[in-house]
Amino acid sequence: MDRIDELVVGRALSRDQRLSLTLPALRAFFAIAQVWQLTTEEQLRIFGLESRSTLARWRRGEIRILGPERLERISYVLGIFRAINVLLPVPERANRWMHCPNERFGGRSALQQMLSGNVGDLHVVRRYLDSHSAGS
Numbered sequence: 001m002d003r004i005d006e007l008v009v010g011r012a013l014s015r016d017q018r019l020s021l022t023l024p025a026l027r028a029f030f031a032i033a034q035v036w037q038l039t040t041e042e043q044l045r046i047f048g049l050e051s052r053s054t055l056a057r058w059r060r061g062e063i064r065i066l067g068p069e070r071l072e073r074i075s076y077v078l079g080i081f082r083a084i085n086v087l088l089p090v091p092e093r094a095n096r097w098m099h100c101p102n103e104r105f106g107g108r109s110a111l112q113q114m115l116s117g118n119v120g121d122l123h124v125v126r127r128y129l130d131s132h133s134a135g136s
Contacts, residue, residue: 013068022066025074026058032081035091036098036111045115046122047073069119076122080110083129104128 013021033043044055047070057063066074088094098111105113110125 013071015065018068018071019065021071022063023061025066025071025078026061026063028078029074030059032077035081036095038111042111042115045117046077048117048119073119073122076119076126077114079126080114080122080129083126083133084110086133087129 038046040052040055044050044052047055049055084094084097085091088097099109101107101109105125105128110128113121113125115121
């Protein structure tokens with residue numbers, strides 16, 4: 001389960017696969033959200049959600065199955081987290097990088113890029129980090 005980021009992106013998952021990934025993926029997302037100190041509003045934007053009550057239910061594990069897009073979003077977040085921690089193995093540096101302005105994102109931080117609400121912006125950050133880890 002530690003490779004949810006590789007299982008989801010670009011693949012059509014069966015209902016059974018989505019069912020088995022939902023709770024572990026949510027647990028991983030909320031653990032990362034805590035490390036990155038994401039506000040509830042930021043978590044909502046990354047998920048592309050509007051409902052705080054839905055997010056609160058998900059946080060409590062009160063969901064049976066996530067849709068493909070939500071799993072894809074979590075997958076990107078997990079991949080971003082893994083990649084930044086490989087590139088910057090000191091956790092404080094990795095977490096700080098998420099909040100620092102970056103020319104690649106038009107002077108915005110990676111987190112600001114991710115908070116647009118579009119799944120494509122998660123992909124942009126992931127691709128940027130993957131390109132740097134490939135060159136390492």
